[in-house]
Amino acid sequence: MKKRIAILGSTGSIGTQTLDVIKHHPEQFEVAALAAGSNIDLLESQIFTFKPKLVSVATKELADRLAARIGFGTRVVYGDEGILEAAAHHEADVVVTAMVGSQGLRPTLAAIESGKHIGLANKETLVSAGHIVTEKARKHQVDLIPVDSEHSAIFQCLNGEKREQIRKLIVTASGGSFRDRSRDELKDVTVEDALKHPNWSMGAKITIDSATLVNKGLEVIEAHWLFGIPYEQIEVVIHPESIIHSMVEFQDHSIMAQLGNPDMRVPIQYALTYPNRLPSPSAPLQFGQLRSLNFKSVDYDRFPCLRWAIECGKQGGTATTVFNAANEAAVGLFLDRRISFLEIESYIEQAITEHHSIPNPSLEEIAEADRWARASVLKWSQA
Numbered sequence: 241m242k243k244r245i246a247i248l249g250s251t252g253s254i255g256t257q258t259l260d261v262i263k264h265h266p267e268q269f270e271v272a273a274l275a276a277g278s279n280i281d282l283l284e285s286q287i288f289t290f291k292p293k294l295v296s297v298a299t300k301e302l303a304d305r306l307a308a309r310i311g312f313g314t315r316v317v318y319g320d321e322g323i324l325e326a327a328a329h330h331e332a333d334v335v336v337t338a339m340v341g342s343q344g345l346r347p348t349l350a351a352i353e354s355g356k357h358i359g360l361a362n363k364e365t366l367v368s369a370g371h372i373v374t375e376k377a378r379k380h381q382v383d384l385i386p387v388d389s390e391h392s393a394i395f396q397c398l399n400g401e402k403r404e405q406i407r408k409l410i411v412t413a414s415g416g417s418f419r420d421r422s423r424d425e426l427k428d429v430t431v432e433d434a435l436k437h438p439n440w441s442m443g444a445k446i447t448i449d450s451a452t453l454v455n456k457g458l459e460v461i462e463a464h465w466l467f468g469i470p471y472e473q474i475e476v477v478i479h480p481e482s483i484i485h486s487m488v489e490f491q492d493h494s495i496m497a498q499l500g501n502p503d504m505r506v507p508i509q510y511a512l513t514y515p516n517r518l519p520s521p522s523a524p525l526q527f528g529q530l531r532s533l534n535f536k537s538v539d540y541d542r543f544p545c546l547r548w549a550i551e552c553g554k555q556g557g558t559a560t561t562v563f564n565a566a567n568e569a570a571v572g573l574f575l576d577r578r579i580s581f582l583e584i585e586s587y588i589e590q591a592i593t594e595h596h597s598i599p600n601p602s603l604e605e606i607a608e609a610d611r612w613a614r615a616s617v618l619k620w621s622q623a
């Protein structure tokens with residue numbers, strides 16, 4: 241029987257690559273539901289190709305325009321309710337969370353409550369509310385299968401290993417668009433400069449996060465929640481080639497690594513086929529053409545956001561919620577060219593400094609902390 245997939249964020253980088261994987265294995269997968277924001281042109285062609293039962297878009301106006309263009313086979317819904325409906329669609333077995341930001345939290349929880357296994361790309365949900373998401377997944381007995389390349393690598397390295405025998409997780413970082421620039425050289429960098437990731441082609445927000453190393457901070461927190469490993473046992477190492485996607489060191493100092501070309505279709509496909517594997521549309525790694533693999537330790541003064549993320553993770557409660565929301569707000573302002581690149585860091589620092597973390601927060605407390613951080617960053621940027 242085919243596995244039925246719902247994708248939240250089908251028109252983005254992860255969403256389109258998920259559909260590419262599905263297209264390569266029509267005998268294995270079918271699409272039950274898609275949710276997008278406002279790119280209804282692309283969504284229309286996805287509906288034509290994959291024939292989902294339900295699609296969701298951001299607004300009623302977009303839904304009406306889309307419904308007028310397509311036939312009757314696909315129901316069109318919209319807004320917050322629409323995406324929740326897509327997340328909980330009765331014909332979906334696996335939901336791929338490929339939206340950006342903590343707005344993915346409620347749909348992810350809705351999918352878990354409906355018993356769907358999660359292909360988790362939307363790392364911000366775990367950063368914002370890791371204890372709630374993981375506890376709900378445990379209660380509903382659903383798998384949180386990582387899509388993020390580092391976490392997929394760790395997940396693959398851990399196959400069959402005992403958690404208590406892990407010495408540490410080693411998360412690799414490319415260093416992002418500005419890895420060869422000093423802090424002084426970062427003052428006047430442009431949005432275009434920041435969007436040039438050395439190895440990966442990704443959506444705008446995560447590409448900026450890579451440049452500040454916020455992405456690596458989010459990933460350390462994500463690893464903590466996904467694998468239940470204390471922060472003290474998670475190390476970040478700079479690996480400029482992005483060929484080793486991450487590693488696990490065991491008690492006996494043996495290290496397992498997962499390697500491959502930087503192509504997200506590999507971890508996406510593994511999340512869909514787990515525990516099995518299928519041939520991949522990605523290009524295989526050619527060792528003969530690899531010149532070298534390099535590593536160096538992180539300079540936490542050069543990249544303070546990574547240090548703050550780990551500190552917030554150790555603090556727990558709403559500290560990571562605020563770290564994440566302040567970053568989302570600041571990156572949005574940077575992409576809109578309303579603040580400079582280095583101001584992203586300043587606003588994150590201000591937000592985590594002013595916030596008093598609430599331990600073991602409820603969903604409402606998380607929503608309130610998230611709102612506070614966004615509103616504060618906006619206010620500070622206008623002062």
Ligand SMILES: NC(=O)C1=CN([C@@H]2O[C@H](COP(=O)(O)OP(=O)(O)OC[C@H]3O[C@@H](n4cnc5c(N)ncnc54)[C@H](OP(=O)(O)O)[C@@H]3O)[C@@H](O)[C@H]2O)C=CC1
Pocket residue numbers: 248249250251252253254255275276277278279280297298323337338339340341343361362363364387388389440441442443444445446504
């Ligand atoms: N890109 C990558 O390689 C990787 C991404 N990730 C994570 O995956 C997630 C997605 O990233 P990425 O694919 O790069 O992001 P993109 O910006 O490329 O895509 C975001 C998607 O979310 C959709 N969206 C936006 N607003 C809404 C809304 N209100 N309701 C429903 N859908 C909405 C967009 O729709 P539309 O365009 O139609 O408005 C789009 O489909 C992020 O959490 C990121 O950190 C993790 C590892 C790698």
Ligand SMILES: CC(=O)[C@@H](O)[C@H](O)COP(=O)(O)O
Pocket residue numbers: 388389390412413414415416440446449450451455456504
């Ligand atoms: C593809 C992926 O998983 C991204 O999160 C990627 O890891 C970004 O690379 P860096 O954050 O290491 O620059």
Ligand SMILES: [Mn+2]
Pocket residue numbers: 388389390459
């Ligand atoms: Mn990653």
